Amino acid sequence: VVLGSYYEKAVAWAIENGITTGTGEGKFSPEDPCTRAQAVTFLARALNAKAAGTAAFSDVPADSYFAEAVAWALQNGVTTGIGGGLFGPDDDCTRAQIVTFLYRAYNK
Numbered sequence: 001v002v003l004g005s006y007y008e009k010a011v012a013w014a015i016e017n018g019i020t021t022g023t024g025e026g027k028f029s030p031e032d033p034c035t036r037a038q039a040v041t042f043l044a045r046a047l048n049a050k051a052a053g054t055a056a057f058s059d060v061p062a063d064s065y066f067a068e069a070v071a072w073a074l075q076n077g078v079t080t081g082i083g084g085g086l087f088g089p090d091d092d093c094t095r096a097q098i099v100t101f102l103y104r105a106y107n108k
Contacts, residue, residue, distance in 0.1 A: 036087065036090075037087075039101060056085070057085060073101070105108050
C-alpha cells in the first residue's frame with residue numbers, strides 16, 4: 001500500500017476491522033482484480049454476517065476461507081451463483097456484480 005494513496009486509509013480500516021487480511025506476506029495487492037470469493041467475503045465480514053450451514057455450490061470447498069461468506073450470500077439472496085451449481089470463486093468480480101451484491105445485501 002503506497003503511503004498517501006487515496007486507498008491507504010481504507011485499507012488500514014479494512015485490516016483493523018477484520019474485513020481483509022490481505023493477499024499474504026504483508027501485502028494487500030491494491031491493483032489486483034477482486035475475485036467473487038473476495039468480494040462476498042469483504043461484504044460478509046463488513047456486515048458481521050454469519051451463515052447457517054454451507055453453500056450448495058460444487059466449487060466452494062467447505063474448508064475454504066470464503067465458504068461461510070458464500071453460504072451467507074446465497075442464503076440471503078446476495079448471489080445465486082453463475083449457473084450450473086457454480087459460484088465462480090476465482091472469477092474476477094465485475095463492477096456490475098459488486099454493486100449487485102451491495103444492493104442485494106443492503107436492500108433485503
